[in-house]
Amino acid sequence: MAESDRHLGSDRPPGSDRSPGSDRHPGSGPQAELLARHRAVTPSWLSLYYQSPIELVRGEGRHVWDAEGRRYLDFFGGILTTMTAHALPEVTKAVAEQAGRIIHTSTLYLSTPMVELAERIAELSGIPDAKVFFTTSGTEANDAALLLATTHRRSNQILALRNSYHGRSFSTIGITGNTAWSPTSLSPLQTLWVHGGVRHRGPFAALSDAEFIEACTADLEDILGQAEGTVAALIAEPIQGVGGFTQPPDGLLAAFKRVLDRHGILWITDEVQTGWGRTGEHFWGWQAHAAAGPPDLLTFAKGLGNGLSIGGVVGRAELMDGLGANSISTFGGSPVTTAGALANLDHLLAHDLQGNARRVGGHLISRLRTAAAGLPVVTDVRGRGLMIGVELTDGEAAARTLEEARDLGLLIGRGGRRGDALRIAPPLSLTEAEAGEGADLLVRALRRVSDSRPPTEE
Structure with a gap:
């Protein structure tokens, strides 16, 4: 479900809105070489996130590392798939x-x-x-x-x-x-x-x-x-x-x-x-x-x-x-x-991760709704548990927020028919401290996007 580097951070197919800088090359080095090889042998509609796509090579708990050694707090879990934790021992x-x-x-x-x-x-x-x-x-x-x-x-x-x-x-x-x-x-x-x-x-x-x-x-x-x-x-x-x-x-x-x-x-x-x-x-x-x-x-x-x-x-x-x-x-x-x-299901049930999703997710939604009141780029915060959507004014704002969040060390997803919604779905073992950290990073990313946009005419 991830999208092409030509449609940055969007859960939308070719022909959708494009974010500024979407045609920039990712630079040089191993990741650029891998991207070129990827493009050469996979269909154009097989999508990648980010202006400079990343390769995730290691995960532990709620964090992942890219091939260059940078750590990210994972709020998307491989499209809602890493349900309990990365590298769960069981x-x-x-x-x-x-x-x-x-x-x-x-x-x-x-x-x-x-x-x-x-x-x-x-x-x-x-x-x-x-x-x-x-x-x-x-x-x-x-x-x-x-x-x-x-x-x-x-x-x-x-x-x-x-x-x-x-x-x-x-x-x-x-x-x-x-x-x-x-x-x-x-x-x-x-x-x-x-x-x-x-x-x-x-x-x-x-x-x-x-x-x-x-x-x-x-x-x-x-x-x-x-x-x-x-x-x-x-x-x-x-x-x-x-x-x-x-x-x-x-x-x-x-x-x-x-x-x-x-x-x-x-x-x-x-x-x-x-x-x-x-x-x-x-x-x-x-x-x-x-x-x-x-x-x-x-x-x-x-x-x-x-x-x-x-x-x-x-x-x-x-x-x-x-x-x-x-x-x-x-x-x-x-x-x-x-x-x-x-083993995964046993862990989920034994540790009441559904209950954790309810408690920590409620805390996270509350934090985001409070912050959204001061962010004109946000039009809605919705969801249940650790399945949270943040709808923005348009697809460009969502694409830019995805990039800013990644720059700050937070991975999130994107969706919506117009590509205007951010998708937040971390592993269900997310701690309250990690939820707070992720909320702060996301709010910083949203504030960067809000501050960079021209004021709306009355």
Whole structure:
């Protein structure tokens, strides 16, 4: 999800806004040589952050070091993936021990770590009679969920939220509502777009939360009234990740589910970024909308592996058993990745990192909201736990803030349909002292950008 050095610090594709100095060369030396080699052998759309892209070569706790030896406080965790800590000893040990026994077998053979991890996830999911299928990424997990839902319902019609992001594959691009991340209009699916993912912008922004939920639900009912035939499923991120950490009022997806249930339509919750306690208040994002019961299918990835390549889908056995043809996964459920993920999940639960995300994240959000009051470049601070979005006046301001933060020793992310939101998602073991340090660095970066911009004319 990182962006090209030609589109500095933006979670947006070619053609988006550019920041000052974006065409400057990174200088000379090993990093410049590596960048030239990177450009020569990888597609132009494979993106990099920063005017002078960096190579991260070491990590420990909540810090990382680049190839030139500079240390950074990591507030992005490899796109919300380093969930517990860099170089977590328990994960390192589990991976090394499993690799010393056997690295790969495939799903054609029994695997103790895969079964143990599936048992844990089925229990934690909140879905009754659950089964689990492992993949290697969130994109592939959402692909699998779409396959299961469309097969079960015998329909290729999918409901999706505007401003959403669900992956880079052909099918998941077709249900991605953030146009900055949708390079083609071709799709094997017919997607029906509904309101609800963005609370602060759009035709319903001025409504109260209750009125917003009512209006979005009426919009859903209206779309279903116009749909031809059967609709397979609604897929939704409880908090939109690439969309800039936007979220609906609590209870919206529950209101949606009551409508879906009347029509027999499935609910897929995309928990690739919101899962495993990152929001602090809940283990899964869907639990903020739990009044109508659990989802039918849940997709996960990223943080579970703490950097290991793992994803998956969990759902009711009736749905998970619904494929009539042969299917395997060569790398999904790998002994090494599932052993590491088990150790990571055990650490997360044993140390109540969800509770830490709630406490430390609340402290961090409060600090940033207080500071934002004196920063005209900031228009909104939102989020839950350690999933925080800071929306700025425009994409240029966000790109420059990303650069300034990096210069000060802080790594953050960027998102939003217009590239105008900063994404803050550090490992869930973040301490209060580190949260305070990161807040101070980010505020300094924002102040630099604010002070350098011409005053707004009245």
